[in-house]
Amino acid sequence: MKTQDQAAQGKVALVGAGPGDPELLTLKAVKAIFRADVLLVDDLVNPDILDHARFGARIIHVGKRGGCQSTPQEFIERLMIAEARAGHFVVRLKGGDPFIFGRGGEERAHLLDAGIEVDIINGISSGLAAPSSIGIPLTHRDWSQGAVFVTGHGKTADANPDWDALAKLGMTLVIYMGVARCREIQQALLAGGKPASTPVAVVHAATSGSQAQLITTLGDLPAALTESRLASPSIIVIGDVVRCASQDLFHRLTAEPDRIAG
Structure with missing residues (x-):
């Protein structure tokens, strides 16, 4: 009682x-x-x-x-x-x-x-809503049998993700709070064996009136992000599922693989 x-x-x-x-x-x-x-x-x-x-x-x-x-x-x-x-x-x-x-x-x-x-x-996480907003599924029978939600900003330096292990998983990577450390993340994934040609999407302020997005490749990510001026809050999606992005965006990726902002 x-x-x-x-x-x-x-x-x-x-x-x-x-x-x-x-x-x-x-x-x-x-x-x-x-x-x-x-x-x-x-x-x-x-x-x-x-x-x-x-x-x-x-x-x-x-x-x-x-x-x-x-x-x-x-x-x-x-x-x-x-x-x-x-x-x-x-x-x-x-x-x-x-x-x-x-x-x-x-x-x-x-x-x-x-x-x-x-x-x-519970609420809908930006890690789901951001890719969905431009047509990207996190899983796809042809390209990815799973997705990993990971922070780009660990509580301490020792608490950062094991990027080498993540590079080898073959799953979609959904990175929160990763814009400030995108170059460090890119270099770690490349060192872990992730191809530089891997498609990448960055979605800023997903589902809001100020949403903006960038589609590029892992090799061009830091330069493309700098040129696009996208900032936090943004979600970074890395993997072949990015090929499902809205056709007007992905067509520009295949035609101009260096950097594309929108």
């Missing part, structure tokens, strides 16, 4: 806001956002999604974007715990999915350690 303190305590939902397009929200996410007393919102969340919040809900922006000044993670975790203990229903609203490079696992562990109930509400 719950004590009076336990009955009065609120809870936290870690909610994925999807890649950018508000119409890609799940119904469960919309319901949670509407119920929330407090919303802690990451920078990459489309502001239009907050139209689903009810009147009177407190909206707190807790910026989280690679390469930019961010709200300390410890502060966010303390704030979620304090608001839940005050009896509030707290929604931690994250771009993409909270359990795919969204620190959702860390946050869930801290909340459970503090005795706070946690719900996980």
Whole structure:
């Protein structure tokens, strides 16, 4: 039987806001956002999604974007715990999915350690939405029997992916947070045996009004990215599945293999 303190305590939902397009929200996410007393919102969340919040809900922006000044993670975790203990229903609203490079696992562990109930509400990850937005499947019976989601920016230098091993897998590589280290990633994959001719797509701000994309090859990736001026947030897709990209894009790759931005 719950004590009076336990009955009065609120809870936290870690909610994925999807890649950018508000119409890609799940119904469960919309319901949670509407119920929330407090919303802690990451920078990459489309502001239009907050139209689903009810009147009177407190909206707190807790910026989280690679390469930019961010709200300390410890502060966010303390704030979620304090608001839940005050009896509030707290929604931690994250771009993409909270359990795919969204620190959702860390946050869930801290909340459970503090005795706070946690719900996980998945969102569409940009690693799926970005390639799909230009016609690229992550798997294909002719070209790839699997896909690997990997970060280009490990927590420490020792926590970076084993690019040599990934180069030999023969699977689609979907790289998050890889733009700043694209030359290092390219060199490691080439050294691991990945052909320089391997098709590559880079999709910036997938499904948003500012989406832009680049199709090139692994050998030309750093120069093409510099010329295109695409920046974070972007997803890098490496593998033969990129050949399925919308025909107007891939035709230009085969005709002009050096660099193509769009």
